[in-house]
Amino acid sequence: MSTSAGTGEGDTSPAARLRPRAAKVALTLQFRAAPVGATLMFAATVAVGVLPAAAAWLTKLLFDELARGDHIDKGRVVALAVAVAGIGAVATVLVQLTGYLNELVRRRLVATVERDLFAKVDEFRGLRRFEDPAFHDRLRLAQQASQDAPHNITMFTQEVLRSVASLGAFVGVLFAVWPPMVGLLLLCGGAALLARLSMARRQVAVWEMTSGRQRRRLFYRSLLIDPRAAKEIRLFGLGGFLHARLVRALADATDAELAVARRTALVQSGFAALNALVAGLGMVVVVIGAADGRFGVGDVTLFVAASAGVQGAFTGVVMQAGLAASGVRLLGHYLALMDTPDDLPGGADPVPALRDRIEFRDVWFRYDADGPWVLRGVDLVVPAGHTIGLVGRNGAGKSTLIKLLCRFYDPERGTIRWDGVDIRTMSVVELRRRVGATFQDYMAYDLTAAENIGVGDVAHREDRARVRESANLAGIDADLARLPDGYDTQLSRVHRDEDDARGGVTLSGGQWQRVALARSLMRRDTDLLILDEPSAGLDPEAEHRVHRTLRRHRRGRTSLLVSHRLGALRDADTIAVLDNGRIVESGRHDELMALPDGHYARLFALQAAGYAGHAGPTIVEETR
């Protein structure tokens, strides 16, 4: 598994290879995001670029006319003055308009890119991407790109348009007055451009390099304000430890960024000084020429305006080129992410209702290619309509088996078959629609009570009767109905509306667990119910009630139950014991209890002894 989205110098990463495309995409993206706004923005930009040059020409004509002494044509002078003032006014309005259009296009772009980005993230059907740090770094950089990159590239295009318009006019003037000035300015501008591009490359390299540190910084930051973490942090006095790590991650990233900023400032100051020198040199040459009578007053003013105009245009282009270059590099990450294939090869076959059995055939799985095997040849049959209890010590691979069945990962070897058909050939979405599940690490959403349950079947989340029925099955209906706003109570004390006078509530651990259970019961047409430790946090009475209700609910349905409370699995049609990545025993409770030295019998006896208050069998040390 790679650990960085970084693309240092001379790299051949996907993001680097995508840069040429990134520039094109950035340009076209703005027309997709805001077609009218972008067109108007470009038109206004060209006009803003041309107007100063036009004003400078009119000013030259005005000064030349004024310099004619007794022969001044007053009408012409007034007309020229009015024209210069008019151009100034139009330019001012256009600058404001361009500012607004820029903002408009920028906001539309950010919305478009972010929408596309998270639609793409939602398309990943497996879990591997979400466990890959390089993916998270890339996502962060791609998000960063969505904030600024298209805008910066747009600004650069505008700047180039504006500058080309100004340069076209100003360069002609400089040629007419003192041609070497053009060469000098071009040389300075070209060198500044190259230096700025190199700075931009360094800047992005730093962002890429520090992306992991930024990710950790965000993690520590969210941990320090997470109400769920607040208890442990306070009790264990972890605040200082986490804070120090946050500060360290921040300092590391800041140091690297500041180093680039210092270098950029230094290089830019050097080029600014060089520009001033060149402007001064030109001025001296032209003023001497004017003293010798070779140039008029108008020529001098025009030359000064033209060299300032050319330098200004170059400075603008150089600045924007730097931002655009970093934008293109960042947008490479956005494109790389958009091109990232799904981690699960897509099957498209429909998933018919389960008629016969689900079967694990010699399933081998590990989370990383070089990691330890978690499942080592699992063979397990789940007959339709049966309840299978899955037992095994911590880390045996029970939840992993469930994750494979939901197809969050694919086995490395072997197959999982749904009525004889390899689930890899089937549509993942359809397969998951046939499954209702409560995971051991279930979610507690900062939503209302009704939504927390309703999202188990999004299409029916507004169906209050169904929501309540599910809550009833999970034994939480009465508790939720008693909340301040009943089912509409926000189950969060943090994410609630400011104008919500009643505020939100948080549930107890066992209540949350029952809400999660209710969520998995929302889907009515599922063929398979998976419950991974559904009652671990329930009080004995609640557990008894929930299991009794679930038993009724499961009747005739296929279910897979994982629990360390073996009593809860006692009546399962088959109990399978997972050990060391294999199913080592399976049968009904009585059959397994009758096995001499059986795993299940030993575990059951241990648990029963705990309740009965005697020593129970000797604990066999783990051999793994």
Ligand SMILES: Nc1ncnc2c1ncn2[C@@H]1O[C@H](COP(=O)(O)OP(=O)(O)OP(=O)(O)O)[C@@H](O)[C@H]1O
């Ligand atoms: N996402 C993951 N990435 C890497 N390793 C994992 C991941 N999830 C689980 N594991 C590893 O796989 C092994 C099996 O974990 P699993 O959660 O399937 O066990 P389990 O039988 O459900 O345990 P428990 O009874 O404690 O819930 C463990 O060693 C665990 O560290």
